[in-house]
Amino acid sequence: MCKSRMLRLLAIALLVAGTIAGGNALASTGWAPALRSVADRILPYPEVTMWAPAPEPGSHVSTYADATGAGSNYVYDVQAADANGDTRELQLIFFGSESSGSGWLEIEARGGSGVHYRACEETAVPDDAVVALGERR
Numbered sequence: 001m002c003k004s005r006m007l008r009l010l011a012i013a014l015l016v017a018g019t020i021a022g023g024n025a026l027a028s029t030g031w032a033p034a035l036r037s038v039a040d041r042i043l044p045y046p047e048v049t050m051w052a053p054a055p056e057p058g059s060h061v062s063t064y065a066d067a068t069g070a071g072s073n074y075v076y077d078v079q080a081a082d083a084n085g086d087t088r089e090l091q092l093i094f095f096g097s098e099s100s101g102s103g104w105l106e107i108e109a110r111g112g113s114g115v116h117y118r119a120c121e122e123t124a125v126p127d128d129a130v131v132a133l134g135e136r137r
Helices: 003-042 127-132
Strands: 047-053 062-065 072-082 087-095 104-110 113-120
Touching: 003 062, 047 087, 047 113, 047 127, 072 104, 072 127, 087 104
Parallel strands: 087 113
Antiparallel strands: 047 072, 047 104, 062 072, 072 087, 104 113
16 A cells, blocks of 8 residues: 555544543533534535424423534424424523423524524414324414
8 A cells, every 4th residue: 555545544543632631521511412412503404494483491302502602592393394393302402591391492503503593483383293292283
């Protein structure tokens, strides 16, 4: 094997090892949800509009310190449905405060993450999404 190819393989191996070690270090500090969110934004997943009832306060699956260290971000796993009634679990991160637990959310989903979400009226939620989530109007 030529020397330049060996150096390239070594560089790749070191990069992979560093990425794994760095990812594990961040995950152990509670930043795993943020890593998942970043990965879902970077990878070429299609963006899908989905809806879900707002999660109940206190039902978050984890928290981690926000970037300033002055507050917390709250991570929720929610069942969401698209306009056709197809469902999947999404991770939503509420920055700086917990969910109010009232109303519905319209979510721009990529992979398993809600990239953006906003409150919406129940009347804006497609009927198939409401039925798929077992909700009633």
